[in-house]
Amino acid sequence: MNNRLMAIFMGSLAIGAGVLVNYAGDKLLGIRLELFWGVGTFSPIWVLDLFLVPFIAGAAVSLVYGLGGKLLCYFVPIIVRGISYIQMMNYEGLPEGVTLLPFWYWILVLIVAIEAAAFGGAFGEIMVKKTYGRRPKHLLHKQTSGGSPTSSEK
Numbered sequence: 372m373n374n375r376l377m378a379i380f381m382g383s384l385a386i387g388a389g390v391l392v393n394y395a396g397d398k399l400l401g402i403r404l405e406l407f408w409g410v411g412t413f414s415p416i417w418v419l420d421l422f423l424v425p426f427i428a429g430a431a432v433s434l435v436y437g438l439g440g441k442l443l444c445y446f447v448p449i450i451v452r453g454i455s456y457i458q459m460m461n462y463e464g465l466p467e468g469v470t471l472l473p474f475w476y477w478i479l480v481l482i483v484a485i486e487a488a489a490f491g492g493a494f495g496e497i498m499v500k501k502t503y504g505r506r507p508k509h510l511l512h513k514q515t516s517g518g519s520p521t522s523s524e525k
Contacts, residue, residue: 430498
């Protein structure tokens with residue numbers, strides 16, 4: 372039971388760190404992905420906020436949590452983008468010429484941000500594990516029973 376509580380605590384801490392990184396990146400760049408200003412909306416800074424910020428947040432989740440962090444990093448953009456969209460939906464003072472993205476277009480933006488976070492999560496796991504995929508054969512334990520003898524046992 373104690374290990375489960377520790378895993379839940381570390382998962383919550385990792386997601387919180389990712390949310391903090393994503394939120395800070397949004398504030399640092401000064402971009403609101405939920406607002407549409409016209410064609411000028413899609414600037415290089417907007418693209419950075421859509422791809423790079425969730426990537427870094429996903430990597431932060433994996434670095435904090437360790438192995439399995441790539442599964443938790445999906446929640447970070449959902450939380451940050453969801454709260455931001457709800458705030459803008461309830462906000463009455465949008466500047467003139469600015470509209471809130473329709474829900475279905477916002478879902479597309481959300482999916483792209485989630486995928487960027489997933490790439491960041493996989494990158495973070497590679498950094499934690501120092502390798503990706505299966506372990507190299509020279510790091511595996513030698514077979515002690517069954518199997519064929521190795522060259523050192525002959």
